[in-house]
Amino acid sequence: MLTDEHKRQRVEISQILLHRCQHEGDETVDMGPVGDYRARNKLLEHLITGDETCLHLSTPETKRDSMTWKHPPSPITKKFKVQQSGTKVMATVFWDSRGMIPNI
Structure with a gap:
């Protein structure tokens, strides 16, 4: 910060x-x-300028993303509450007047 x-x-x-x-x-x-x-x-x-951000290593599906079509007599699958991964990585990007710089 x-x-x-x-x-x-x-x-x-x-x-x-x-x-x-x-x-x-x-x-x-x-x-x-x-x-x-x-x-x-x-x-x-x-x-040369740059930017950085923290990214979670995994992001869970939303309920809408995990929906599947089922026939009426099919059993309902249980859905468990899933949280974002606690593990994060720092992503950094640098660029100059010609564009992005691959490795700094």
Whole structure:
């Protein structure tokens, strides 16, 4: 969980990077054989960002998912209450200006 100090630091760093992008990073680059020139921000090519989330290792079916068709004389199957797995894994993803980075 992010503390107020962590949130403040993220805002401060984001403002610094935004200022640098707006004032330092632009250059004109030939983007192809037809002479297409576009402004490119060099600073953005060096930034890496990421995200993380906790995932349960197993998620039980809902009652609706576990429903099955039965003939009227068939016995009713008992359903037990199932809970999510207590075991979790942390999933992290990182990417840069070109896309997702497979391994960091």
